Amino acid sequence: MALLLPIYILIFIGLIYVFGVRPQKRRRAELDRIMSSLAPGDEVVTVSGIYGTVTEVEDGETILLEVAEDTDIRIAKAAIARVITGSEAEEAPAPGDVVA
Numbered sequence: 001m002a003l004l005l006p007i008y009i010l011i012f013i014g015l016i017y018v019f020g021v022r023p024q025k026r027r028r029a030e031l032d033r034i035m036s037s038l039a040p041g042d043e044v045v046t047v048s049g050i051y052g053t054v055t056e057v058e059d060g061e062t063i064l065l066e067v068a069e070d071t072d073i074r075i076a077k078a079a080i081a082r083v084i085t086g087s088e089a090e091e092a093p094a095p096g097d098v099v100a
Helices: 004-036 086-091
Strands: 043-046 051-057 062-068 071-076 080-083
Touching: 004 080
Parallel strands: none
Antiparallel strands: 043 051, 043 080, 051 062, 062 071
């Protein structure tokens, strides 16, 4: 029984790595790729659920996001959850639309 305890501990640590650490690293790498490729004209969704279009990528860690016509907000790059692609853009509400 004393020999099985270290084996169980190693298996448990391995499972934590496979199901916890690796997916988090993969997601982090994907977010880093998204942040480095942001450009004006990209349609994005923020972590808080705000849809908008990138109008300017500023120096540092901020961007200007157009959420309605002639309405820009300054947000942190880290607040971008994902970039909306073609089919997702058709389903997403247009900036300034009220969703009931």
